[in-house]
Amino acid sequence: xxxxxxxxxxxxxxxxxxxxxxxxxxxxxxxxxxxxxxxxxxxxxxxxxxxxxxxxxxxxxxxxxxxxxxxxxxxxxxxxxxxxxxxxxxxxxxxxxxxxxxxxxxxxxxxxxxxxxxxxxxxxxxxxxxxxxxxxxxxxxxxxxxxxxxxxxxxxxxxxxxxxxxxxxxxxxxxxxxxxxxxxxxxxxxxxxxxxxxxxxxxxxxxxx
Amino acid sequence: xxxxxxxxxxxxxxxxxxxxxxxxxxxxxxxxxxxxxxxxxxxxxxxxxxxxxxxxxxxxxxxxxxxxxxxxxxxxxxxxxxxxxxxxxxxxxxxxxxxxxxxxxxxxxxxxxxxxxxxxxxxxxxxxxxxxxxxxxxxxxxxxxxxxxxxxxxxxxxxxxxxxxxxxxxxxxxxxxxxxxxxxxxxxxxxxxxxxxxxxxxxxxxxxxxxxxxxxxxxxxxxxxxxxxxxxxxxxxxxxxxxxxxxxx
Numbered sequence: 008x009x010x011x012x013x014x015x016x017x018x019x020x021x022x023x024x025x026x027x028x029x030x031x032x033x034x035x036x037x038x039x040x041x042x043x044x045x046x047x048x049x050x051x052x053x054x055x056x057x058x059x060x061x062x063x064x065x066x067x068x069x070x071x072x073x074x075x076x077x078x079x080x081x082x083x084x085x086x087x088x089x090x091x092x093x094x095x096x097x098x099x100x101x102x103x104x105x106x107x108x109x110x111x112x113x114x115x116x117x118x119x120x121x122x123x124x125x126x127x128x129x130x131x132x133x134x135x136x137x138x139x140x141x142x143x144x145x146x147x148x149x150x151x152x153x154x155x156x157x158x159x160x161x162x163x164x165x166x167x168x169x170x171x172x173x174x175x176x177x178x179x180x181x182x183x184x185x186x187x188x189x190x191x192x193x194x195x196x197x198x199x200x201x202x203x204x205x206x207x208x209x210x211x212x213x214x215x216x
Numbered sequence: 217x218x219x220x221x222x223x224x225x226x227x228x229x230x231x232x233x234x235x236x237x238x239x240x241x242x243x244x245x246x247x248x249x250x251x252x253x254x255x256x257x258x259x260x261x262x263x264x265x266x267x268x269x270x271x272x273x274x275x276x277x278x279x280x281x282x283x284x285x286x287x288x289x290x291x292x293x294x295x296x297x298x299x300x301x302x303x304x305x306x307x308x309x310x311x312x313x314x315x316x317x318x319x320x321x322x323x324x325x326x327x328x329x330x331x332x333x334x335x336x337x338x339x340x341x342x343x344x345x346x347x348x349x350x351x352x353x354x355x356x357x358x359x360x361x362x363x364x365x366x367x368x369x370x371x372x373x374x375x376x377x378x379x380x381x382x383x384x385x386x387x388x389x390x391x392x393x394x395x396x397x398x399x400x401x402x403x404x405x406x407x408x409x410x411x412x413x414x415x416x417x418x419x420x421x422x423x424x425x426x427x428x429x430x431x432x433x434x435x436x437x438x439x440x441x442x443x444x445x446x447x448x449x450x451x452x453x454x455x456x457x458x459x460x461x462x463x464x465x
Contacts, residue, residue, distance in 0.1 A: 010220070010221055157276070209230055209233075
């Protein structure tokens with residue numbers, strides 16, 4: 008017999024894996040749009056972009072962006088509702104102690120510290136902060152996006168965000184932060200190994216054989 | 217988290233089921249993407265993306281209010297607005313003897329700029345937003361499109377209801393747009409003859425252009441040569457090239 012724990016509920020696994028291509032398509036189509044305006048302070052190397060098929064294609068980019076935004080938002084909305092109603096949010100929400108603990112976890116993972124603080128629940132404090140942050144970034148992407156998409160009809164929102172150009176910069180910054188989250192996330196998943204990864208596929212984690 | 221005991225064989229079956237389902241979903245998603253990307257297109261946009269534009273248009277056209285594009289401090293007088301494209305402006309025109317052709321039902325009018333200047337004047341200073349993403353503050357002066365319609369009794373059918381669409385073209389027909397009537401009746405939609413306190417330059421559409429700040433700049437046609445009204449959607453240059461026809465902000 009193998010001893011297992013049920014780690015990730017089915018709903019969360021589906022929402023997680025759906026979000027992967029949806030966010031990917033949003034970033035991809037966003038980069039197709041990016042070239043039409045030279046206000047962003049991060050320069051994507053053009054030769055690389057052309058090779059990767061990420062060159063200036065404004066019409067195509069806008070078409071995809073304003074199509075995929077719906078399933079992206081809907082999936083995120085369902086995910087957040089599930090977290091709220093199932094009580095799973097308790098596994099993600101940081102508390103006051105999480106900030107210091109997250110720092111200690113980070114130092115440990117960077118091999119600057121030997122001990123790990125004791126983990127409370129499914130995720131350690133650094134994970135709690137990172138996952139909660141990713142959800143907030145997803146919401147911020149929608150809000151800043153709306154401020155750019157409808158700066159007249161949602162003019163109050165655009166104003167709140169500091170104006171049309173500021174909202175654009177914020178939207179871009181949110182994308183960079185999500186891309187940064189993704190890079191760290193994938194690195195950490197690889198480091199954590201198969202048992203951890205399998206839990207997001209099949210739901211269970213093996214405790215002992 | 218609760219622990220439970222399970223036979224290794226059953227566990228393997230469970231994993232394979234999840235992996236299989238995941239791979240099938242990934243294959244389905246990938247095929248869907250390629251099907252959209254490589255499948256039929258409608259005016260330069262893949263068909264499902266064109267449909268999405270149209271669904272978004274339905275939603276936003278319904279929600280669209282009379283809300284104004286927010287007033288901004290006037291730019292310095294005489295500052296030349298950014299020039300971003302000369303479509304429809306290639307041919308020389310005689311500005312001394314310029315008329316705008318107006319077609320509404322059976323009526324045909326040829327209006328010179330003096331006639332437009334004689335109508336009530338309106339001025340705004342607000343953001344002009346390009347579909348490329350840049351924006352700039354422009355002060356512009358002209359006559360509201362709604363005032364123009366009322367003054368000349370055009371744009372309405374015999375029963376008084378307005379036509380659904382307005383079409384506008386440059387004199388050479390090289391650039392053309394069509395816009396929904398609700399947006400054309402918006403108070404900031406002006407037949408414009410001055411920008412930043414000066415008469416329009418050739419580059420920016422002398423002697424008269426449309427300014428409609430509740431839409432992307434692609435709709436603010438320069439050098440209006442022809443205005444016509446229709447219940448059928450007239451052609452639109454960029455909508456034929458993969459862009460959203462509505463382009464409302």
